[in-house]
Amino acid sequence: MIRSARLVAGVGAAALLVTLSACSSSDEASPSASGSSTKLSGTVTVFAAASLKESFTTLGKQFEENHPGTKVTFNFGGSDSLAASITGGAPADVFASASPRTMAIVTDAGDASGTPATFVRNQLEIATLPGNPDKIASLKDLTKSGFKVVLCDKEVPCGAAAQKALEASGLKLTPVSYEQDVKSALTKVELNEADAAVVYKTDVKAAGDKVEGVDFPESADAVNDYPIALLEDAPNADAAKAFIELVRSAGGQQVLTGAGFLKP
Known part of the structure; x- marks a missing residue:
């Protein structure tokens, strides 16, 4: 009888250990199962x-x-x-x-x-036709009579920055058009509808060989x-x-x- 009782107790203890182990494994797996690491969609x-x-x-x-x-x-x-x-x-x-x-x-x-x-x-740069045929070397060169220059609209950040650079240099410039965004201004040069545009360096770089960029010192006063x-x-x-x-x-x-x- 005593031996039988011990045997039953041993089986019960083993069953309890298996149950506890199963619970522990379930608990460890629960964070991923509950989706604590949110999957984006x-x-x-x-x-x-x-x-x-x-x-x-x-x-x-x-x-x-x-x-x-x-x-x-x-x-x-x-x-x-x-x-x-x-x-x-x-x-x-x-x-x-x-x-x-x-x-x-x-x-x-x-x-x-x-x-x-x-x-x-981002910093401004002058975009010219490939090869810079008009030999633009400064912001002042854009004020030459008969020169077709495009700027972004004054309400657009690139236009506001261009105005700030012009004011810093004491120059006045009347563009042939004001464009609603920087890509539109750059396109005017790419299509040879303008001689130059004041845009961002990033846009000149993105345009590749379609335009040529000219740095000007006043752009340092108008970084966005x-x-x-x-x-x-x-x-x-x-x-x-x-x-x-x-x-x-x-x-x-x-x-x-x-x-x-x-x-x-």
Whole structure:
């Protein structure tokens, strides 16, 4: 009897150990089973300054590769018009502006979540026809009579920066047209509809051999900070935060500086 009782007790203890071990394994597996590491999915809509088109398109593809099941869509344009669309209720997750002033339009309206962060800076350059046939060497050369120059609209960050550079040099310039974004201004030169345009260095670089860039010292007085922000009513906030993290990461910065942007 005593031996039988001991045998039963031993079997019971073994069963208890198996049960406890199973519970322990289940508990260890539960974090991944419960999805504590959130899998991103869905579309991220990014409103971004036109000058970010090439680098952000690259980062968008990288983001989709890093997070299967996601898609990044972009609306590139003048920062002022993008800001107006956001405050007007256009659905978007992220806003990347070419100046703090245009970002303030969104933050002042209460449409940004948290504090915008500056992620890059950009500097102006004169874009001329390939080979620089007019031998442009300075900002002053753009004021020559009969010379066709294009600027961004004064409300657009690249236009505001150009005006600041002109004021710093004490020059007055009457362009043949004001364009709504930097890409439109550059296109005028590429199509030989203008002799030169004042745009960003990044856009000159992106255009390759279609234009030639000319540095001018006054551009140092008109460097633009680029802020990025998660939007208050972002339809896909988790994925939007992850995209912003990519932009600000070492890898994201490498893509941006490779495109000609300056570090913040």
